[in-house]
Amino acid sequence: MSTTDRPAPIRILIGCDTFLPDVNGAARFAERLAAGLVQRGEDVHVVAPSVRHNRTGTFVETIEGERMTVHRWASWRWYPHDWLRFVLPWRARGYARRLLDRVRPDVIHIQSHIVIGRALAIEGAKRGIRIVATNHVMPENVLDFTPPPEKAKRVFVRGGWTAAARVLRLASAVTPPPRRAADFLERNTHRRGVLPVSCGLRAANYTADLTPRSSNRLVFVGRVTLEKEIDVILRAIPRIDPALDVSLTIVGDGDQRRNLEKLAVELGIADRVRFTGRVSDEQLRAQLTGASAFVIASIAELQSIATMEAMASGLPIVAADAMALPHLVHEGENGYLFQPGNDRELAERIERVLRLSPEEYQRMQRASLDAVQVHDIDRTLDTFEALYRGEAVAG
Incomplete structure (x- = not known):
C-alpha cells in the first residue's frame, strides 16, 4: 500500500506483561509489532512493567530502531524466575484508568490476559474502546516458575483458563499465533472465531549460507528454562x-544454565557444548x-520465533512434534520431527540431516527459506491494522 493510499493514523495502545x-x-x-506500526505512521504507545523496581513513568524509548512512547x-521481581517482573494486580486497574483517560487510544492490543492486559481490557471495555487480544500465555507454562503439588497445579490451570476466558470475551478479535494454538484456546475458553495470526x-x-558445511554444529536459540527441555538435546549428543x-x-540464558552445564559434564560432552548467554541481534x-541445523525440543511453543529465525537463516530444523512446531517443520522437506522427550529418536533425526x-541438504535449506515467507512481518502488520479498524479479516 502506498503512503498516499493509507488511511489516517490511529492511536494504538499495546499492553505487554513482558517487554524489553x-x-x-x-x-x-510486541517489540517488532510496535516498531512496524511506528514505521507505518501509526501513533503507538506501549505499556510494560518497569525496568527498575517500583518506578512508574512515561519514557521515549528506541525499540527495534524506532522511537516510541x-x-x-x-x-516487582518474581524471584523464582530469572527475569520475570509483574505489576501488582490491585494497582494495575488504577494505572489503567489514569492512562486511558490521558492517552485516549482508538484501540488497545493486549499481549496477555494476566495483569497489564487484564487491567487495560477491563477499563478499556468500560470506555467502549476496541480491544484486540493476542494470547502468548498458557497457564500450564506458568507452572515452570512455581513449585505447587500436582493437585494444586490442576486447580491452578483450571482457574487460569477461567480467568483468561473472562478477559478474552472483552476482545473484538483474539489472535494466537498458529492454528493449533487457536484450537487449544477455543477448547479451553469456549471462545469461538479465534483468528491465528503469525508473529x-x-x-x-x-x-x-548455501555453501557446503565444513563442520557439524547444531544450534539452539531460546530461554534456558525447563519448558525448553534442552536436557533432551544434551542427552541426544552422545548417541550421535x-x-x-x-x-x-x-544461544540464550536462563535459570537452568548451571544445571545444564553440570549435565554436559556428566554426559562427557562439555567440550562439545557451548553456552553463549545473551547475545546481540547481530x-x-x-x-x-x-x-548446520537448528534443534528445539520444547513442548510448549505457541509459535517459536526462534525456529522461524532459523528457517530464515536457511537451516534444516529438527523439532519436537508438539504444539506449534509441526506447523513450521514439514517432515522430510525442511527438517524432521521427533517424539517429545525421546533423545534416542532426536539423535537419529539429527544424524539423518x-x-x-x-x-539434498541444500534442498532442505531452500525449503526452510520458502516456508518462512508466509510469516513475513508485513502480512502480520496488514492483518492487525485491519483488526484495529474493525475491518473483516479472512481466517
Whole structure:
C-alpha cells in the first residue's frame, strides 16, 4: 500500500506483561509489532512493567530502531524466575484508568490476559474502546516458575483458563499465533472465531549460507528454562555417531544454565557444548548463519520465533512434534520431527540431516527459506491494522 493510499493514523495502545529488556517470544513479538506500526505512521504507545523496581513513568524509548512512547508501570521481581517482573494486580486497574483517560487510544492490543492486559481490557471495555487480544500465555507454562503439588497445579490451570476466558470475551478479535494454538484456546475458553495470526519476522534481516558445511554444529536459540527441555538435546549428543564430530551451541540464558552445564559434564560432552548467554541481534544471526541445523525440543511453543529465525537463516530444523512446531517443520522437506522427550529418536533425526548429500541438504535449506515467507512481518502488520479498524479479516 502506498503512503498516499493509507488511511489516517490511529492511536494504538499495546499492553505487554513482558517487554524489553526481557528476552522471550512474546516480548520480541510486541517489540517488532510496535516498531512496524511506528514505521507505518501509526501513533503507538506501549505499556510494560518497569525496568527498575517500583518506578512508574512515561519514557521515549528506541525499540527495534524506532522511537516510541513507553509507559512503564511499577513492577516487582518474581524471584523464582530469572527475569520475570509483574505489576501488582490491585494497582494495575488504577494505572489503567489514569492512562486511558490521558492517552485516549482508538484501540488497545493486549499481549496477555494476566495483569497489564487484564487491567487495560477491563477499563478499556468500560470506555467502549476496541480491544484486540493476542494470547502468548498458557497457564500450564506458568507452572515452570512455581513449585505447587500436582493437585494444586490442576486447580491452578483450571482457574487460569477461567480467568483468561473472562478477559478474552472483552476482545473484538483474539489472535494466537498458529492454528493449533487457536484450537487449544477455543477448547479451553469456549471462545469461538479465534483468528491465528503469525508473529511474523522480516526474513531479509537474516542470512542463509548455501555453501557446503565444513563442520557439524547444531544450534539452539531460546530461554534456558525447563519448558525448553534442552536436557533432551544434551542427552541426544552422545548417541550421535562420533565420526560426525557434532557440537552444540546454546544461544540464550536462563535459570537452568548451571544445571545444564553440570549435565554436559556428566554426559562427557562439555567440550562439545557451548553456552553463549545473551547475545546481540547481530551475534544471534551470525550463530544461525554458521550452524548446520537448528534443534528445539520444547513442548510448549505457541509459535517459536526462534525456529522461524532459523528457517530464515536457511537451516534444516529438527523439532519436537508438539504444539506449534509441526506447523513450521514439514517432515522430510525442511527438517524432521521427533517424539517429545525421546533423545534416542532426536539423535537419529539429527544424524539423518547431517548425512544428507550436499544436494539434498541444500534442498532442505531452500525449503526452510520458502516456508518462512508466509510469516513475513508485513502480512502480520496488514492483518492487525485491519483488526484495529474493525475491518473483516479472512481466517
